[in-house]
Amino acid sequence: MYNSFNKPKLNILLIIKNRNKPKNKTYYKIDKNCLNNRKYEDFKNFIIENPDVNIVQMDTVEGMKGGKVLLTIHFVNCHFMLAFLREYNDAQSVINIFNHTQKIVGIEIFKSLFFVILTDNGSEFSNPLEIEFNSNTGEERTKIFYCEPRKPDQKGSCEVNHELVRQVLSKDISFDNLIQKDINKLMSQAVDK
Numbered sequence: 001m002y003n004s005f006n007k008p009k010l011n012i013l014l015i016i017k018n019r020n021k022p023k024n025k026t027y028y029k030i031d032k033n034c035l036n037n038r039k040y041e042d043f044k045n046f047i048i049e050n051p052d053v054n055i056v057q058m059d060t061v062e063g064m065k066g067g068k069v070l071l072t073i074h075f076v077n078c079h080f081m082l083a084f085l086r087e088y089n090d091a092q093s094v095i096n097i098f099n100h101t102q103k104i105v106g107i108e109i110f111k112s113l114f115f116v117i118l119t120d121n122g123s124e125f126s127n128p129l130e131i132e133f134n135s136n137t138g139e140e141r142t143k144i145f146y147c148e149p150r151k152p153d154q155k156g157s158c159e160v161n162h163e164l165v166r167q168v169l170s171k172d173i174s175f176d177n178l179i180q181k182d183i184n185k186l187m188s189q190a191v192d193k
Contacts (some may be wrong), residue, residue, distance in 0.1 A: 030081070030091050030127035032073070035146055038128060040154055043118055043145035054112065057158035058097040058119040060089055061165055063175035070175070070183065071097055071124075074158040081161045085180050091127040098131050098142075101120050107134060107141060118155050121146045 040101070047055070050125045052076050057107040061070040069089045074081040085162040086093040128144040168186055169175065 027110075031125075031129065034126050034128050035121065036146050039143065040118075040148050040151070043116070046116065046143065046145065050116070053115040056114055056117045057155040058117050058125070059155065059158050059162065060122060060124055061162055061169070062089065062171075063169065063173055068178065070169075070176035071159060072162065072165070074155075074161055076157050079157070081158070081187065083183050084166070085175065085178060085183050089122075089124050091124050091130075094124050095127060095130045099135065102134065102141065107139065111141050117142055117144045119144065119146060120152075120155070121149060 047053070054075065057074040057076060059072050059074075061072055063069065069086050071084045071086055071094055072081055073084075084097050086097070098114075105113070117131070121135070125131075125144070125146070132140060132142050132144055134141050152159045
């Protein structure tokens with residue numbers, strides 16, 4: 001028998017359940033075929049054919065799960081790293097950073113700086129075509145390759161710099177109260193060797 005007193009109780013429980021629901025976004029692969037011709041073996045062959053190109057290693061540094069994250073871009077040849085604060089760890093935020101960078105420096109400088117990018121197989125990097133090609137002209141502007149799973153040493157320069165970042169922003173710290181100006185200050189600090 002239906003009891004009308006159960007309905008409000010149920011609604012209150014659903015409201016409480018939804019209010020306490022984690023705010024993590026669900027991330028999925030944009031392009032499930034993104035590894036085709038972009039594996040680490042393909043990267044090694046590409047570097048053999050193009051030994052003098054600028055290599056960029058790209059990765060994400062997370063704060064607390066579900067919050068703001070950093071996109072790190074490490075220029076291997078000159079040992080220089082940039083970091084960009086992103087609201088979410090999704091593919092579109094990565095694409096936006098590359099599009100904005102091209103807008104600032106121009107296509108020719110962009111192509112010389114980002115000739116080849118090596119990254120991991122995270123979902124935030126799973127839309128390589130949007131990074132590799134200029135969205136306005138369709139012109140190729142970079143090439144992306146992916147490290148093998150659980151092989152952080154394949155982009156070791158980037159990972160070493162992450163250890164320095166973690167001295168200031170440990171894994172248990174949320175990045176949500178940070179702004180890009182804070183990240184710029186962090187990345188411009190000199191390191192004693």
